[in-house]
Amino acid sequence: MQNKKNQFIRLLLDWWEKNKRDFPWRHTKDPYSILIAEMLLRKTTAKQVEKIYSQFLSLYPDPNSLANADINDLKELLKPLGMEHKRAELLKRFGLYIKEKYDGEIPLELEKLLELPGVGMYAANAVLSFTSSKNVPLLDTNFIRVIYRVFGIKSQKSRARDDRKIWEFAETLIPHGNSKNFNLAILDFAALVCRAKKPKCSECPIRNICLYYKMGDKKYK
Ligand code: SF4
Structure with missing residues (x-):
């Protein structure tokens, strides 16, 4: 799992360098x-x-x-x-x-x-x-969706945002000392590629390690 997490972080940050939004x-x-x-x-x-x-x-x-x-x-x-x-x-x-x-x-x-x-x-x-740059995640429904699709981790609670387990998992993804870039990258990735409806899987840089992509969306309803 750690290897997959490292790959995810690297692929996400590489993608973000070329695709970041500016506000x-x-x-x-x-x-x-x-x-x-x-x-x-x-x-x-x-x-x-x-x-x-x-x-x-x-x-x-x-x-x-x-x-x-x-x-x-x-x-x-x-x-x-x-x-x-x-x-x-x-x-x-x-x-x-x-x-x-x-x-x-x-x-x-x-x-x-x-x-x-x-x-x-x-x-x-x-x-x-x-x-x-404290090592803390910005966990919202978008980040939760990405975690679910890529890693297959799903909350059993009605409000996943209040689930300590999901927070703890998200924390393990934060690259030490680089939380700002990582959190912004997740925000942009979830808005531009791994969207709630019609994710752009065919052009996604993470698809080779993504469970949703591997298993097809029927498993993820
Ligand atoms: S392959 Fe599709 S579901 Fe998986 S992370 Fe990329 S956009 Fe999201």
Whole structure:
């Protein structure tokens, strides 16, 4: 299994070097900017977020400015993403919490990140991976799908994202000290090649070690 994992990592990263997507939030190491991107990206597309991300950060460059934001201005700005009332209230609460509890500084410990309003394991790990290359996975339904198809590992829980076994398996795939590139590579690979519907198996660089490809999709319903 370790040999297959190593092959998977190498093939994935080689593919990603030539196929990576570029978004403004991938260029920052600022934990606030990373968390804002993760919160905006929920239930909408990267394209939509790209339209307002820079403007958002120039109007609200830190937690304190977000805490002091006029809620109606915030809703107006968030309109293109949809659910602007919910999003605006959550973001304001997030800003206020950091202003009051941490004097406007984002804490960089997992437990403290997880206490921030609107921040779950995925967003907390994004901060840890992108700011200091901590060896943590960004496990979402896309990563879970890739693990299932390539390695045949499936969660028995109704919400696979809450399954510790899947988290632990995902952790074993992270190449030491290179978690940012690996996590971004998985994101791009799942979006461009190993898509939920109609995966592009015939042009996939990983197909020779993929169980789904070997066994045919009927086994994977
Ligand atoms: S061969 Fe198909 S199912 Fe397997 S990883 Fe590639 S795209 Fe996904």
